[in-house]
Amino acid sequence: MSSENEAEDRTVWDVVVVGAGPGGASAARAAAEAGRRVLLLEKAELPRYKTCGGGIIGPTRDALPPGFELPLRDRVHAVTFSLNGRLNRTRRSKRMLFGLVNRPEFDERLVEAAVKAGARLRTGAAVSRVEQHGPAVPDRRTVAVVLAGGETVLARAVVGADGSASRIGAHVGVRVDHVDLGLESEIPVPPEVAGDWRGRALIDWGPLPGSYGWVFPKGDSLTVGVIAARGDGAATKRYLEDFVGRLGLSGFEPSISSGHLTRCRTDDSPLSRGRVLVCGDAAGLLEPWTREGISFALRSGRLAGQWAVRIAEAGDAVDARRQALNYTFAIKSGLGVEMGVGRRMLATFAQRPRLVHTALVGFRPAWGAFAQITRGSTTLAGIVRTHPLARKALSALDRRGDGPDAPDSADGRRGPDGPGGQDASAGSGESAGS
Template sequence: MQDTDANQVWDVVVVGAGPAGATAARYAALGGARVLLLDKATFPRYKTCGGGIIGQSRHRMNEHALATIEADVPEVGFSHRMGRVTRVRTGAPFVAMVDRERFDQANVDAAKEAGAEFRDGANVRSLADEDGHTRLTLSDGDELLARVVIGADGSGGRVGRHVGVRIERADLGLEVEVPRRPEDATTGVLLDWGPRPGTYAWVFPKEKTLTVGVIERKGYGEQTRSYLDAWIKRLDLHPTEQDRSSGHLTQWRASDSPLRRGTVVLAGETAGLLEPWTREGISFALRSGEWAGIAAAAHTNGDVAALDRYEAQVQAELVPEITVGEKLLRIFTRFPGAFHFLISKTPMGRSYFIRFCRGETTLVRAFRRRWVQVVAGWLQ
C-alpha cells in the first residue's frame, strides 16, 4: 500500500493506463493538476491489439510514443474469404505499426515526465460520491479522494459501470503473435473480409513479429476461433505455445450512453469510443484522452464549464464518426464482396482508403457527399 492517507485529495485520478488514460493523465498534469494514474496490471503489459497507427493517431502521439513505431507500411493486401490477395502499394507509407506493450509504456512514461504519479497493480474496487469529490477504494483497502476521475479502464471497466455506460455492441478479437520469418521481410498489411457477416482478419507486420488476428461479434467464440485457425493455416504460419495468444472485447457506445456522472468522466474504450466498421480505437483514445485531461485540469482550476465542454466536443467530433461507422458496418455486413471490390479494385476506393489511413480525410466527410448518402441509403 503506497498511500494510506484516505483524506488526501488528488486533483485528478485517472483509472486505466492505456492510450486514453495515459494521455489524459499527461494533459491534466501539463495543465497544472496533481494527477494520479492507476492501472490494475503491472507494467509493461501486453494487450490484444493489432497496433495499427493511422494518421489521426500519429498526429497526436508524443515523442516517447513516436519512438516505438516499428514499421511504416506502404502496402496493403486485401482478400475476401481468404481468396486471392489484391495488393495496393503507394510510394509513401500510409500506416504505422507499434507493439502495444512498448507503446503503452511510452505513453505512461510521457505522463510521468509531465508530472503525473503512476501506480500499477492498483485495482479500483468501488467509487462513491462524497461531498463534491469521488472516493475510490482499491482492492488492497487503500482509499483515495479525487476532485475529478477519468475512467479509461477498458471494456467492462469499473468506472464505466459507475457512470452507467451503455454499449451498442461488443466484438471479440482473437490474436496471436508469431516470430517474423526471413520470407516475411517484405510483408505488408493483409486484411481479409471474413466468411460471416461483419468479420475480418488481419496480419500486421512488426519489427520481429507478425500480429495475426480476427474479429467477430461477441457470442460466437467457437466459430471466431475457427476463423483464426483457418487464417493462420491460410498464411502457412505455425504458432507455438510460446507465442503470445490472447483475446479482448471491443465495444462502441449506444447513442444515448452517458459520458459523465458528476465529476467522473469517461474516455476511450471505456466510453465506447470506437469506429465500428474498422474497430479502430487508438485515435479515439488519444483524442478523447487529450480532451478529458485538459478539461479535468481546467475544472480543478475553477472552470465550472470545462467538463460540459468535454462532453460537447466528444459529441461534435467523435460521435459522428461512430454513427457513420455503424452505417458502413451494416452495409459491409450485407455486401462484403462489394466492399472488397470497391476498396481493392477501383482507383477511387483505393485512394480513399489510403487517404483515410493517412489522416487526410474521414468517413464523415465521405458521407457528406450526396451520391454516397443515396447509395448508402439504398444498400442499408
C-alpha cells in the same frame, strides 16, 4: 503501509485517472500539463500485453505528445486485400500508409510522457469502485476512488480509462449496442518469412457478417488476428484457425494467443456522472467498422483530461455538471460524428462485403480515400461530408442494406499462393490520392 502511501491517503488529488492505456496516459498528461496534481492508477505492472493489432494511423500520430518517438516495428506501404481468402489483390503506395507498434512498448512510452508532464504513476492499484456520496466522501467537491484492498484515494475529478470492462464505465452507466470478439496470435517467424511480409499488411474480409482478419508484420514476428460480433465464439475461433492455415503459418508456434471484447457505445450513452468522466474503451469510443480504438482513446483521453481540470476547479455541482456537458459535446461533435459514419459503413459491409472489397481493389478513388484516412489527411466522416459522390453512394447503400451479399460465390477465384495469397499480377502503382 509505507509513509508515502500514508501521505497519499491525506491528499486530495485534482484529477485521478484510472487505467494507464493510451486513453488514461493521454488524460493524465493533459491534466498534468495544465499544472494540476494528477494521480494515474494502473492495476497491472508495466509494460503489459494487450490484444491489439498495433496499427498507428494518422489520427493516432497527430494526437501523440510533441516530440514523441514512435517505437515502430514496421512501416506499411502496401496492403493485400482478400475476400475470405479469395480475390486477392495488393495495392501499393510510395508513401507510408501506417506504422505498426507492439502495444507494451507504445503504452509504456505514453505513460512516461504523462509522468514527465508531472503525473504521478501508481501500478498494482486495482480500483473496485468510485463513490460520490457516502461516508467515504468528505464533501460534495470530492470523489472517493476505492481500491481493491479497501484503500481510498480522494480526487476533485476522476477520469475512467480502465478498458472495455470498465468499472468506472459501469458507475457512469455506459451503454453499448455492439460487442465484438477479437482473437489474436503473435507468431514468431524465421527471417525468410518475415522478409516476405516486410512493409505489407493483409486485410481479409471474413466469412461472418461484419468480420475481418489482419496480418501486421513486426520485425521477426507477425500479429495475426480476426474480429467478429460476439455470439458465436466457436465460429470466430474457426475463422482464425482457417485464416492462419491459409496463410501457411499453422506450423509456427505463437508466442502469445489472446482474446478481447470490444464494446461500442450507443449514441446516447452517458460520458459522465457527477465529477466522473469516461474516455476510450471505457466509454465505448471506437471506430465501429474497423474497431480501431487507439486514436479514439488518445483523442478522447486528451479531452477528458482537459475537462477534468475544469471539473476539479468547479465550486459546486451545477458548475461541475456544466463542464461535464461541455466534455460530452466535444466528444459528440468530433468522435461521435466519425462513429455515426462508421456505423453506417459497418452495416453496409456486413451486408455487402464483396462490394466493399471490389471498391477498394478496383476503384481508384476508394483506394485513395483509404490511403488518406490511414495517413490522417482526412477521416471517413470528412470524406462523406466533403465528397458528394461518397455521400450519395453511402445513402444509396443505406437504402439497399437489406440485400445480403454472397462473399463466397463460385465465381471468386483464389489468387496465386504466397504469403497472404498475394496476387503477383495485382496493380502495384500508386493511385490518385495515395
